[in-house]
Every structure is written in C-alpha cells, then in structure tokens.
Amino acid sequence: MNDYGILSILPPIIAIILALKTKQVYVALLFGIWFAWIIMSGWNFLDGTLATIEGLVDVFKSAGNTRTIMFSALVGALLLFIQYSKGVEGFVNKLNVLIEYFEKKQSGFSRVVVQLLALITGVLLFVETSISSLTVGTLYRPVFDKLKIPREKLAYIADSSSAPSSIIIPFNAWGAFIMGLLLTQGIDKPFSMLISSIKYNFYPFIAILIVFIVIVSKKDFGPMAKAEKRTKETGKLLSDDAKPMISETITSYEPKKGIKAKAYNMVIPLATMVIMMPINLAYTGWGKVENYNSFSDHLSQAIGNGSGSSSVLYSVLASIFVAMILYRSQGIMKTKEMVDLVLKGISELMPLALLMMLAFAISDACNQLG
Template sequence: MEYGFLSIIPPIIAIILALRTKQVYIALLFGIWFSWLIIEGWNPLQATLSMVEGMVNVFQSQGNTRTIMFSALVGALLIFIQFSRGVEGFINIINKKLVKLESKKTGYSRVMVQILATLTGLLLFVETSISSLTVGTLYRPIFDKLKIPREKLAYIADSSSAPSSILIPFNAWGAFIMGLLLTQGIEQPFSVMIASIKYNFYPLLAIILVFVVILSKRDFGLMKKAEKRTKETGLLMNKGSKPMVSDEVTSFPPKEGIPPKAYNMVVPLLVMVCMMPINLIYTGWNQVKTYTSTFDHVQQAIGVGSGSSSVLYAVITALLVAIIMYMIQGFLKPKEAVNLTLKGVSELMPLALLMLLAFAIGDACKVLDTGNYVANATESWLSPQLLPAVVFIVSSFIAFSTGTSWGTFAIMMLISIPMANTHGADITMVVAATLGGGIFGDHCSPISDTSIISSMASASDHIDHVKTQLPYALFGGLITVILYLILGFLG
C-alpha cells in the first residue's frame, strides 16, 4: 500500500514534539504510535497494540538486540572502572605531569595544560559524559591557578568529547549508528560507518580548531574577551555569573582501601578497543570467498564482519578481563561483580531505551516508505551535489532545537539514506553529513546534555559557555557546509 504524503507526518510530528517538549523519548514514542495509526487505518486501539508489537519486533533483529546489549554492558564496564579507582589512578599520572609543568614558564604551562586537557578528553572516547566530567573536574584547579578562564575549560571539555566519540566509534555511539544503518538496509554497516569518517568534517574541524586556538594563543569572539578579562582582572568568570558546580568525576563511589592504579582503567578499555577489529576479522573470515593474499583476506573480512557481534563480544571480553584483574588484586568478590554489573546496566538503560525507540520508528517508517517518498518528492529540485550540505544543515537544526545528537541521528537516518540512494549521492558522505550535523547542532545548543555536563564539570556559567563556544562551532559548521558543496560539485 502507498501512503504518499501521510508517510512523512510521523517523523515531522516527532521533530515538532521534540522541539516543543525537549523530550526526545516522548517525541519518538508518539511518532511510532502515529506511524501505526496510519498503517492500521486510523484505528487507535489497533495502532497502540501494533506499536507495542513493533517495539517487541525490534528484538527479532539479532543486530538490534546485540547493539542494545552492548550499550547496556558498556555501562557495566564504566562502573567497574570507577569502582577499581582506575580513573583516579589515571588522573594521578596526569597530575604528576602537571606538577612538572609548574616549573616551566607560565606561558608554556598554559599551552601544555590545555593540550593535556584536550588529549585527555580525546582518549576517553568511550563515553562522552565521562570524558567531559573528567576533563572539567581534573583540570579546573590548574586552569584556575594559571588564570585560564572557566569558559575555555568548558569549551575544551565539550569539543573533545562528542567529536572523539563519533570519530573513534568503538563505543556505544558506533553500535547505535551501525544499528540505524542496518534498519535502512545497509548490509555492511561497519564498513560504511568507517568509510564515512573521512567526510565527517565538523568533528574533525572541531578538534583541529581546539589545537589551533591553544597553540596559536589566538582566540576570537567572546572567548577572546574572556581571556582578556582573566588576564587583566584575574576573574575566572564574568561578574554575576552562576557557575554550575560539580565536584564528582564519576557517578559511582570507588572501592575504599585500595591504591589507585591507572592500568585498572587502561587495560579493560584497551582490550575492548583491540578486540573489535579482531572480532570483525573472526566474524567475517568465512564469508570471504575470493582473495589474493592473507592481508587481502583480513581486509575483506573486516569489511564484511558483523559490527554488532564484534562490539558485543568486545565489551564482554573487556568485562571478563576487568573482573579477573580485580579479583586477582583481591578487591572484587563474585557478589560485588554481579551487583556492579546490574548497577552499570541500569545507569545506561535510558540509552538502551533510546535505541529501542529509534529502531522502532525506523521500522515503522520503513513500512510507510517514508524515506523513498521524501527522496522521490525532492528528486526534481534537489541535486545530489547539494544533498550532503542540505542534510548537514537540517540535522544541525534538529540537534540544536532538541539538544540531542542521538535523537537527531534516529530521525534523520531514515530520511537521508533513502534520499542518497534515490539521488545517486555518495552514501558515506550523506551518513557523515547526518552525523556531523548532529554534533554541530548539539555543540551550539544551550539544552545539550553534553554542553550542560561540560559547564557543570568546569564550574562555568552555562550560558557563558554556550556563548563563547558558539563562534568556534559556527566557524567549523560554515567550513563544513562549504566543503560539502565543493565536494558535491567537484566530485
């Protein structure tokens, strides 16, 4: 059955509700229900039952189930790392580096401390909240001592968290994106996701810009005024500012009576990251029939391997390694391991729920053929050369208005991928534009959870953080649109 114009109403309703209520869960849920209301001939009772069955059917896809399980178990791994005092040990190593810097000239110290803060945020790519919280709370005292404004710390924490998580997708972000690609019929989601990284200009530019600003010592916009204020008056914030204060690096108390050791954090995370390509090779090895060499076999196996299986096996392996390490050290008992796992899973249940709703609305819109309708409707006036830039701008607007990049990915993927197929555009570039637009809009948004956490951890006034970061984000966003247009028209 063809639904025509009706097929675009559910995602439009989801977008409008998200903008009005700022509650992406409610928006997606109502979008799913309205999709089934159309499919079931405007029967509200049958639509409600079909919505429930639609969410149950999400788990019929093994890829979806693995992705949701992975996201929940990442929460458990983070709790184990916090419990082991691994984060604290890592922080102590950084602090030793900071002590050495204090003997250097002030100008050198200012630059190196900001570089270390940025590198710390990039290295903690496994989870954006942990990255922002760690950078803000760890570096705040030394930033204050060196008279670096709180707005600069919040900017570094914010601009090194989400961009690194999207560019190094061996985390819940990568699993979520692969799940969305699978719902749109992409048979090799991992390969497409990895191939899109080179076109994901905004996160790349955001990170590059942080280093350029730090090394050149040349700020612009309101950040320049903040730097001038701090140097001339010593004020770390504007007069009348209301800092969002947080003294907690993690959400779970560490084990008492044990020494903090960095390897309790580094080893499990390293195991998880290293096991992902190994698992891709394992799951794709027997699917490769024709190859010229072992290296060629490995390359092809990575391309056709199961991304959802790989990330799930990787996080399970990392959890087992962490449990064994901590038991050998004598501070973890089997009962504690079970309790920690359940605690960690519960903390990331909102993330798992978002994935469930995202997959469900994707499935419903596939029945409505929403993506193909939009693609066909725009075929006469929207050229493939313009598509990446348009997708980036629309994704940016949704993310800015809702404050969530993940919700933006869920809504836009089901529209942008069919449009790419219909218009003959490069699918990897369109995927990159969707993802980059979500990050850009999130960076500009005052209701973004990542921005709020960065302000809180840095004890910065949140509005001041948004205002000082905005010129940098807009600069990166403008360059990104120009790059998409150049690539679109010049190929």
C-alpha cells in the same frame, strides 16, 4: 505497500521538533512512533496504539538491534569497574601531575592540555560513538571540574571526537556497515575501497580540526561562551535548566576505600576493548570469505564481512572479563562485588538502552511508512 506520500515524513519531523521544544527525547520519540503507526492504521487510535506496542517488541526481532541495546547497557558495568577499582582516580592523579607541570610553565596552559588529551582520548576510543562519549566523560569529568571547565565543553569535545573518529578509523560497527554496503554493490575489496575513501570524508576531519582550534585558541562563541562565562563568574559547571540524560552515578561512582589508585586498572580494560574490536570484526567475518589471494586479502575481506554489532558486544564483554580477572587477582574485588557492579552498571544505563530501543522503533516505523 501503501503510498502515504508527504505523511511519511511527518513522524520524524514531529519527533525532532518535540525533542527540541520540550527537551524530552523519550516522549518525543515515543510520540513519533505512535503517530507513524496511527497513520498506518488508517487513523484508528486503538489499532495504532496497539501497533505501537508491537512495534517496540519487534525491535528485538533483529539480532543486530538486540546486540546494540545489550552493549549500550553493558558499557555501564565497565565504567563502574574502572571507577570502583580506582583506575580512573589513578588516571586523574597522573593528569594532576601534568596539570601542575604545565601550570608552572605557563598559567592557564593546563586547561588547554587537558582538553587536548580529552580530544585525543575520544579519537582513540573508536569502538562505538556512545561508548567513546561516555568513557571520555567519565575519565575527564573530575579534571574538568577541578579546572572549572563547564560540562558543556566536555560534552562538546566528547561528542565531536567520538563520531568523527568512528569514520576515520573504520574498525568498528560503522566501518563494518559501510563495507557491507560496498559488498552489495559488487565491490570485491570493500576494506581497501573504504580506506582509500577516508581522505574524502571531510566532515570528521573538519569537526576534529574545529575542536582543536577552539581549544588552542581559547576562543568560545555562542552558547559555549555563555557557559564559560557562567562557570567563571558563578562556579556553576552546569546551567540551572540542564537535564543530563545519564545519571551522575555512572560518571562519578564512589571508588572502593582502602585500595591504591592505579591507572592501569583503567587502561588495561579500555585497551582490551579497543584492541579486540578489529580482531572480532575479522573473526566474525572470517568464515564468510570464499575467494582470496593471500592472508592479508583474507583478513581485509573478513573485516569487511564482519558483524559490527557482534564485534562491539564481544569487545565490551572481553573488557569486562579482563577487568574481572585483573581486579580479582589483585584482591580488589570479590565475585559478589563484581556481579553487583555489573547489575548496577546495567541499571544505570537503562535510559540509554531505552533510547536505543525507541530509535530503532521509529526507524522501523518510518521504513514501513516508506
């Protein structure tokens, strides 16, 4: 293996700088990948370019990468399902009742309550960070817009609750990955070790605590304070130069007309996804456990040996399947409508799937650089 020295850290650094300067994440990542392969090709631009293409193709040689890209796209189908079925509308109607109640108690307090609910939802959706962020955005966007809370605040709450919750509640791909690392270090009971170490993960607790303090204190600073001021003075929920990475369609899909809005059409599919995650972790790791003392020991070891990417993919597919049965039994959707929604949802989240592919590709290239 060649030693590229300091050159090995240039591609990711250049990609980060380009992303920050140009706001073009796809271009920045692709350039970083290309630059890495140019280095490994001895500065031969033709060979480096062709190697870049092959590097992108090789992403799919990894089953884990392929599963991750698949569930990143399939979650779009789930989001369209819960909107088209008026499940989200039913949920929003419940929130509106809460808003009216708290507004009568104290003017402006409803803003605090809704933001806290978004935070709690993000924490509870611990299945996968991007899924959590997208779902929180989809569920709370209508209410945040109604209360004139800037989209930046919603994005901050969604992001700062999703990643930390994945660390604090380890029944997800991240937990499976960490337990896998513990197993390679000779730890016999990785699940117990991981659980006991959670209290030392200061970042996720501090991140969630800061969000809580910002919400309750109503004190914003820096760019967030500017965003709040802009929305209050102009009514603009997004800044003029904002470039959302996810299309408006995926988070504000028009619901089907002529049906009743029922919150359980949203709650049941999402609950299925969350509940199935630890079950799938145990299932995918069950046969890998050789020595155990009891059922609980077998279960904890199975979760530690489970496949994170497989479990997330199976959980998303299970939630989509349950949603299909739920909506079909109520006569909300026909089979053709459901198939069309699945394809539409996948197509709308292709940018996210592409982003995942590029992220895996630059990771592979940097690993080969050393």
